Amino acid sequence: MTTIIAFIFVFGLIVFFHELGHFLFAKRSGILVRDFSIGFGPKIFAYRKKETQYTLRLLPIGGYVRMAGEDGEVVELKPGYRVGLILNDDEIVTKIIINGKDQYQDVQPLEVSGSDLEKELFIEGYEEYDEDKVVRYQVASDAVVVDGKIETIIAPYDRVFQSKSLGKRAMTIFAGPLFNFILAIIIFTILAFVSGSVPSNDPEIGQVMDNGAAQEAGLKQGDEVISINGKAMDSWQDIFSTVEKSPNKELDFKVERDGKTQDIDVTPKAEKAQDGTSVGKIGVAQPGSDSFWTKITYGFTQTWFWITQIGHVLGQMVTGDFSLNMLNGPVGIYTSTQEVVSYGFLTLLNWTAVLSINLGIVNLLPLPALDGGRLLFFLYELVRGKPLDPKKEGMVHFIGFALLMVLMLLVTWNDIQRAFF
CATH class of the missing domain: 2.30.42.10 (PDZ domain)
Known part of the structure; x- marks a missing residue:
């Protein structure tokens, strides 16, 4: 049980910091973040604050930040739809109800003749009591579309990921690995002050x-x-x-x-x-040192040391001096964590910092479906002057993700063989 708790703590912390980087830079860039999720699979806990839902899921093996424009969610109101509108005191639409109108009071019925929920932000159509006259309503930039129990905040074009400058998009993606390095620096610095002295x-x-x-x-x-x-x-x-x-x-x-x-x-x-x-x-x-300056800088020097060490291993992959045993999947990390736990909490913290650096570096690899792969497409856009066709880019990421899953299965099977056979 101790190992399970330690594993969840380690993975949860490094995934949280990684996604926090994406989240904070997306918010800073004005991007609508629909979901901040730690874990995959069924929901354990969900909490909505303003426009973002914060979710904790069952499997602690990853996480994601779902941004408007990346999720494929397009709110489309076709002519002929009969909807209900909730208006504020200024006659601006705050809710568009597709299904479940009976659950609301003071609903303004409307048969849609046209709408634009991305740029001009309006909806128009025929009211129930006057089907010959078209009325037009302005829609709030944070209006909600209700379809039964599902509520979706509309995403005006200036709030979607693709509308932002290349620099803001790149920083939003790079921020995930960056925050993994920041977490490592924080942990190593804490360890330096707790231990009293640090290696010199x-x-x-x-x-x-x-x-x-x-x-x-x-x-x-x-x-x-x-x-x-x-x-x-x-x-x-x-x-x-x-x-x-x-x-x-x-x-x-x-x-x-x-x-x-x-x-x-x-x-x-x-x-x-x-x-x-x-x-x-x-x-x-x-030798060790207990000087204040050494302790302050230890987080940076130790983080750089592990970056170079992990970089050396990745270099062996390129040169061919590499075997599958050099990689660890969730099973391998779990068995390693089991051993680390026996040495105490401070050793577990050190292990967390090393794993955080590893996650940051791996995510920066220029491979499809990873942050580094997306940054590579941004570089292509910078050189070419315009982005690659979204459908083609999506296909590349899909194929890359499928190949990564195959590699993960191979690594996991290899971990199981090493641990139990």
Whole structure:
């Protein structure tokens, strides 16, 4: 049960932030957002505030922001329709009732002869008591069309996604991955302040382990490493990489201790890595820092570190050095979360940040049905001067989504085999 709760927490948080990015930038651009949904499948909870319905659904494996102009909902009132109108004190239509007129009082019946609910915002027709005279009513920009129990807010053209400038559309789509990176920065920053100190990339020796090569050679915590074998060390990563590449090879450490420089010979011990290769280890930890500035910047530096790491894995996909085992679907993430939970809540938060970065990067891939694919179409529009035909673009996204679902099924089946067989 703990793992299930943790899984829902992790997925729910990263999906919420992703969709929140789309939502906030859509609102800022003046786009009508019909639905902000976390999860897929049957509704668990739904709440409407003004023009947006906020929904929580059963399956916590995604979410979406449904914007006007993207959902295919077109309110069309054909001539001959008999509707009921609700008017405000200024004789402006606030509700157009197609079915269920008996549930409302003070309904103005009308046989529609024409309407425009996108640009001019009017409806006209024949009133019940005078079928020879056409009357015309102005329609409010937030008027609601009622069809039985279904209520749909009309979407004037200036409120639909396609009506906005290319820059606003692009930022609305890019904001989802952007907010995943922001979530990671927030989490890593919180972890930095809670833990008291954070890993530093300074070229120093951290904690020295008992019986390690460093202790045997005489290295001490706080030693500043100037060079190794004459090569300048500018960061902890430089030290780590040099040692790792030198199993059983004597290294000349030039260090500064208490204002004095000295040379210390250290021979890294050989240990087997996960890929079976031999790497050098000297038994020291990465140095830590408890400075306020380091803690503030840790969220950014750690986020960038994971972006580069995940980018390296994606690079292997391009070069061909890739296998299906390098991908995790929901089942794989669940089993990994089960292991992470055992290490405590702070480790779970760190895992959440890494997954959030991963979701942000994957969504930026230039593939159909992903945010990156849509941004690629915007780039095409920028270069060409006009957008691709919506039907053609929709077909590309549909095919891309179908292929992604096939890949997801393969990854999920692979996860199941690894977890249970």
